[in-house]
Each structure stands twice: as structure tokens, then as C-alpha cells.
Amino acid sequence: MGKCCFCDYRYLLLIAAVPFIYIQMRLFVTQSRYADRIADAIEAEHQCTRQTRLLIDQISLQQERLLSLEEERKRQDQECRHLRALVQDLEKKGLKKLVGDLQVPVAAVVVMACNRADYLERTIKSILKHQSSVASKYPLFISQDGSDPSVRSKALSYDGLTYMQNLDYEPVHTERPGELIAYYKIARHYKWALDQLFYKHNFSRVIILEDDMEIAPDFFDYFEAGAALLDSDKTIMAISSWNDNGQRQFVHDPHVLYRSDFFPGLGWMLSKSTWDELSPKWPKAYPSGTNFKVITYWDDWMRLKENHRGRQFIRPEVCRTYNFGEHGSSMGQFFRQYLEPIKLNDVKVNWKSMDLNYLVEDKYVKHFADMIKKVTPVHGTDAILKAYNIDGDVRIQYQDKSDFERIASQFGIFEEWKDGVPRTAYKGIVVFRYQTQRRIFLVGPDSLQQLGIEEA
Numbered sequence: 001m002g003k004c005c006f007c008d009y010r011y012l013l014l015i016a017a018v019p020f021i022y023i024q025m026r027l028f029v030t031q032s033r034y035a036d037r038i039a040d041a042i043e044a045e046h047q048c049t050r051q052t053r054l055l056i057d058q059i060s061l062q063q064e065r066l067l068s069l070e071e072e073r074k075r076q077d078q079e080c081r082h083l084r085a086l087v088q089d090l091e092k093k094g095l096k097k098l099v100g101d102l103q104v105p106v107a108a109v110v111v112m113a114c115n116r117a118d119y120l121e122r123t124i125k126s127i128l129k130h131q132s133s134v135a136s137k138y139p140l141f142i143s144q145d146g147s148d149p150s151v152r153s154k155a156l157s158y159d160g161l162t163y164m165q166n167l168d169y170e171p172v173h174t175e176r177p178g179e180l181i182a183y184y185k186i187a188r189h190y191k192w193a194l195d196q197l198f199y200k201h202n203f204s205r206v207i208i209l210e211d212d213m214e215i216a217p218d219f220f221d222y223f224e225a226g227a228a229l230l231d232s233d234k235t236i237m238a239i240s241s242w243n244d245n246g247q248r249q250f251v252h253d254p255h256v257l258y259r260s261d262f263f264p265g266l267g268w269m270l271s272k273s274t275w276d277e278l279s280p281k282w283p284k285a286y287p288s289g290t291n292f293k294v295i296t297y298w299d300d301w302m303r304l305k306e307n308h309r310g311r312q313f314i315r316p317e318v319c320r321t322y323n324f325g326e327h328g329s330s331m332g333q334f335f336r337q338y339l340e341p342i343k344l345n346d347v348k349v350n351w352k353s354m355d356l357n358y359l360v361e362d363k364y365v366k367h368f369a370d371m372i373k374k375v376t377p378v379h380g381t382d383a384i385l386k387a388y389n390i391d392g393d394v395r396i397q398y399q400d401k402s403d404f405e406r407i408a409s410q411f412g413i414f415e416e417w418k419d420g421v422p423r424t425a426y427k428g429i430v431v432f433r434y435q436t437q438r439r440i441f442l443v444g445p446d447s448l449q450q451l452g453i454e455e456a
Helices: 002-100 117-134 149-156 181-200 219-232 272-281 298-302 335-339 361-373 383-388 401-411
Strands: 108-113 140-145 161-166 205-210 213-215 236-240 257-260 268-271 312-316 321-323 376-378 394-397 430-433 439-443
Touching (some): 108 117, 117 149, 140 181, 149 161, 161 181, 181 298, 205 213, 219 268, 257 361, 383 394, 383 401, 401 430, 401 439
Antiparallel strands (some): 236 268, 257 312, 430 439
């Protein structure tokens, strides 16, 4: 009996041991898994630590590079300041040398360019052909509006000129519907370029050309003669190389100059004293408040009586510039009819030997009045027909703007007026050659009175 009980106890102990052993084995397995996980976690932590240290090292390296770059930038800025100071010093020394050699420039010549590299090349070649012998008197500048790479490359490919670039990124806000942004950009460019030449480079006069012009052989001699007039007679606002009615059939004598109440533009010289007046009020684009039928941009603003204030412009009978720009901001306006037929002077006039005192205001009124007195007047509805049959100079009186337009259209000259002034007019009188050397004078209703002529 006792032996049987002892066997039962061993059996029970064996049964109890099995779950215990199982539990211990599970605990061992679980502990092993957690130990592996802890080991992996520790390894991951070590990896993160290594990566963090690597990132810290990289950040430190980048900071060192930034500090190095900042030091380099400061060094370059300092070098630039030194270079600018050196350039300014050289410019001053160069100017002093020019003054010492009596080679003070007559005028800077600036070509206004934008994005027509082929046109610009033709213009530069035309200028350099006649400018090389007088380069010290007429330093040449190319002023580019914008960043067209072909224009920049073309300008920089020439020696003997200075390149300027106007990078104007300010947005354009037109004042009225339908206005072209290009005209605003052009007006800004003109102001920027003239400010640069008059105030930074300190020229006393500037000749303004555009990138679609050729010049005459006596272009520079003409403007040198004009500079003396511009300085001595403050009633002259600018000297122009252009005649709006300069087409081949309407011109003859390359020696003849006129005063005009109409600003011609297209190759003109301005003095610093006049720019001092114009620069602060230079227009954004169009003249505001005008009633022009055809509005271009800044040049119409120059034609306003409130801006030229009774001052006049010198213009030639035969143009000293030729405009070949059929394609541009004005989209070839008037090109076929009025620009393409322009005669560019091909005679080397000796301007230094000519007495131009007749163009001074008080003398010119008498000079022009004496000219008108000798002209044969024709009247009546058939006045134009009568003019055809007279060999000498004739004058035809018009009554008003519409009457002028009617007569002008029959001859083929410009019919356009700006702010009450016909193109090329002096005291309302427009003069041009017709068929031969004879001149036709279209005379306004009060022109004779302004000249002090009593009509018989």
C-alpha cells in the first residue's frame, strides 16, 4: 500500500514538472527574442548615433564653407570697390588729358538698341565709316534696352565704342486701354541712357541715333557746326539731321538749313542744359491729355508747345540720316511712303567754311521774310495748277488744317500736324522743292503777319 502511494507521488511530480519545464523553455525563448531585439535596437541606436555625428560633421563643413564664401565675397566686394575707384580715377585722368590736348568731345553719340542685331550691325558700320577719324570728338556708345544676347554680342564685337545695358524689370502699367507696352519701355530707355551720358559721363551734348539709321559723309561736321549754334542761341532747342519732307523729289541743296517749330527727331543733338529741364518731367510713354490722331511716344511729347516753349529746331533740307527700319515698334508706319524715298546726303559739305549766323533767331526772321517777299503768290481754287506753270518759287496760302491737308496731299508731302504745327513748319510755313530747284511755300493764315510782312 505504502509502495503504491510512493509511485503515485512520483507520477504526480512528473506530471507537474512537464508544464514547468515547458514554461521555462518558453521563458527562455522569449528572453532570447527580446535579447535579440534589444541587441538590434542597440545596434540601430549606434547606427543613428554614427549618422547623426556624420550629419553634424557635414553641417560643420558646410558652415565652414559658408564662412569661407562670405569671406571671399567680402574680398571680391573690396576688390570691386578698388577697381571702381581705379576706373573713376583713370576716367578723370583721361578727361584731364583730353582737356590738356584740347580734345574735349563735341558730343557723345549714342545708338539706342533693343533686339535687332542685324539692324544694329548696319548702323554701327555706317557710323564707324565716318567716325573713326574724329573718334575723340564723338565717342560712340551703344545703349541696349533689355538682354537680347545677339545684340549684346554684336555691340561687344566692335572696338572703339562703349556698351551700356539697361536691365529694366519693373512691370509696365499702361495708362489707357490699347496702349503698347513697347512705347513705355522705349521712353524709360531714353531717359536712362541720357541720364547716364549727361550725369554719369558728364557730356555737354549728346547726339541720339537709333539702331536702324545710316549717316551721311558730313554728319559729324554738320553737328560740329550745329553745336556752335546750340551754345550761342538759347532759342534753339535741338539740332536735327532729319527733314520729314526730305524725299528725293522734294530736296535739292545740301547746303541749306532751316529753323522749324516742329521737332524732327531721327538723329538729333541735345545740350545738357536742356536735358536738365526735360529729365525731371520726362514722359512715361504717350503725352497725356493730347488729341493727336497718331500718337507715337516721347517725340510727340517733345512737340508739345508747353515743352519746347517757343524754342525751335535746326533741320537740313537734305537729310544727314537715313532710316531703313521697316520693322520695329511702330510696325513700319509711313515707311513705304515717307521713309524709304528719303535722300541721304552724299556731298561732303565744308561746314567749317560756311557762315551760319543767318540761323540765329533775330537774323533768321528777317532772312526768311526776305525770302518769302521774293516768292510769287498764287491764289484761287486752281492755285496748285498755277504753281505747276510757274518756273520760279511760289507760295500758296492755306486757310486751316483741313485746307493744308488737301494741298499737301496733292503734292505728296506730309499732311500730319502735331499740337497745331505741320511737320517741318516755321511760323506755319512749310517749304519744299518741287520737280526742279524751285521751292513751294505753303503759307498759313497768319504766317505773313508773324514775319512782319504786309500783304499787298
